[in-house]
Amino acid sequence: MDYSLDVRFKPLYEAIGSLHAYICRKSHKKLDLSPSWAKEVRQRLTPEFAQLLDNVQIDGDWKLTYLLVHLCPEEEVAGFIEWLEAMTAGNLYETMSPYGNQFPVQMADFRDRTLKLFDHWNEQYFRHIDPMIITRLNEEARNRKQSVSSIPTLELIDDTTNGLYFVPMNGLKQIVLMPQYHFQPVNVISHYGKVTICHYAARIYLGDEDFLTPHDYRMIRSVAEKSRLKILRYVHHKPRTFIEIVRHLELSKGITHDHISKLRSGGLLHAHFEGDTLTAYSLRTGALDQAHKKIMGYIEQDR
Template identity: 65%
Template sequence: MTYSLDIRFKPLYEVISSLHAYICKKSHKKLDLTETWPKQARQRFTPELVEILDSLSIDGDWKLTYLLVFLCPNEDAAGFAEWLRGLTAGALYELMSPYGNQFPANMTVFRDRTAKLFELWDKQYFQHIDTALINRLDEDVRIRKQALPSLDPAQFVDETSNGLYFEPVKGLEKLVLMPQYHFQPFNVVHHYGSLTVCHYAARIDMDEDDFLSTHEYRMIRSVAERSRLKILRFLHKGPRSFIEIVRHLELSKGITHDHIAKLRHAGMLTAHFEGETLTVYSLRIGALAQMYGKLMEYIERAE
């Protein structure tokens, strides 16, 4: 691996994860959070916050918001808003220019709206979440940092991200991993020139009243379907592209994509990236073994 690897966490990262989970409406039914979470959260928002949230979408400006969160030296949403307001439009252009050439149509409007968004979201939602969640995310990074020196970097990324591989292509100099809870089971990956940032699903279950976690149930459910089993068997022969899998299944691209997504979220596949391009999928044999072990442990557990 020719690029440097870092893993880090601060509460601000989970602030944007929670915002992303709310804004990305097409994912609401697929989140580990309850389906009613967005509606319940919205009930305590002021009209001002609702108006800002309803104007947002997962677009280029939102990608730049993730970049600013990464570049911000402060730890939380209040610090982010204060830091952002202290930057002129010119300073923001200068700060972001090393990471690409796409900018908001009006930097001043973008700055002020983003600062207000994080300030309001923090007061009306994020300050009311269970503080144990932040401790769990911080602990996840601490444990993984301890394991990093003893693991192959590619293996570390694969295990941490639950199945991502970033090819060491020319131009990629740094990969940063950050855990997230609200947008589980998804990962959020952004590329900014020589920098790639991956907010990975930490697979944290805050309601641990059962033996199997939400992720472990997802692993078991993911293989309980004929087409997905066919995908796993096909990939056992080696990595395959999306189109190759479509042709093998003889299903539509949409249906095939849905099957692959369920296997990816369960950690059964590795998605291989070359820069911003997802090239092929491969089978994660270790995930199958892990699923079998958890299932047998559950079955054999004494009542």
């Protein structure tokens, strides 16, 4: 394996994860959070800040915000704000340049906007979240990190991320995995030259315990459709690109994408990434075995 693996967590990572969950409006219906979560959060925000968030886009500047969070040595949002306030535009160019040659058009404006976003988000939402979220994410990261030296890298990445496969690339030195709660079941992947960062869905759920978790139900439901079974059969022997799957199913790209998304959320597919570019899909056989065990375990459990 040409790259190393690290697992990290600090509250700052979940701060940007929660902010991402809010501003990524097209994903709200896909998240494990309550369907009313975004609406409830908006009621906590000042009208001015809510309007500002409405205009934030998931674009190149937002990807660079994730990079800043990764590079910041501080643990908490307050520390990130102090660190960023002390940075000049020149400091930021120097700090970010080893990770690529794409920069905001106006670095000083980018810094000021990022400061405002994190300061207001922390005060109006993030510092009020259930502290158990941070506790559980810390535990998740600690347990995964302890496995880095004892479990093969590809196997650990696959199990941790629910099916991701990062293709070794020229110049790629490190994969960093960071557990996140708010944006479950979706993973957020960003590539910066020598490092690929994955904020992965930790499959942590608060509230009433159930024998089957939301992830388990999603895994079982994902195969209950003929076209999805055809996809699994088609990608069984070798990885297939999205276009190959579209042609095989003879369905529209939109419908095919929806079927693949369901299978990915259920963990039934390996998603092959080169950097942050998704190139192909293949069958994740172990997930089928897991689904069978979950179903039988539920059926056979004592009443």
